[in-house]
Every structure is written in structure tokens, then in C-alpha cells.
Amino acid sequence: MAYLPLRKAVAELGLHPNTLRKYADDGLIPTIRNPAGQRLFDNDPCAALSSGLWLPTATDWPGST
Numbered sequence: 001m002a003y004l005p006l007r008k009a010v011a012e013l014g015l016h017p018n019t020l021r022k023y024a025d026d027g028l029i030p031t032i033r034n035p036a037g038q039r040l041f042d043n044d045p046c047a048a049l050s051s052g053l054w055l056p057t058a059t060d061w062p063g064s065t
Contacts, residue, residue: 003040
């Protein structure tokens with residue numbers, strides 16, 4: 001499984017860094033932390049986002065009905 005740092009993930013997706021962080025905080029994109037504490041994004045969900053196979057909707061957010 002490949003992981004991307006924030007700057008590469010946002011460059012690939014065309015999202016604002018805060019948007020990608022929000023998706024990660026809400027559990028929509030898996031992340032890990034490297035030993036330096038930097039958040040790394042799973043490449044598979046990022047690839048799905050960039051290809052348009054998956055886009056978050058209002059029902060994807062925690063607490064939505």
C-alpha cells in the first residue's frame with residue numbers, strides 16, 4: 001500500500017489542503033503518521049477521488065442521516 005504526503009495528494013487531487021485534512025479527520029480517507037508526525041494519505045482512495053470514481057456526499061459525513 002502506497003502513501004502520499006499531503007502536498008503530493010493535494011496536487012494529484014486538486015483539493016485545498018484543508019479539505020483533504022477534513023476528509024481524513026472525518027474518516028473518509030485513511031491516513032497514517034510517519035515517525036516525524038506527518039500525515040500520509042493512502043494512495044488508493046486518493047486515486048479513486050482523482051479519477052472521479054468516488055466523491056464524498058453529504059451522507060458520507062459522520063452524523064448525517
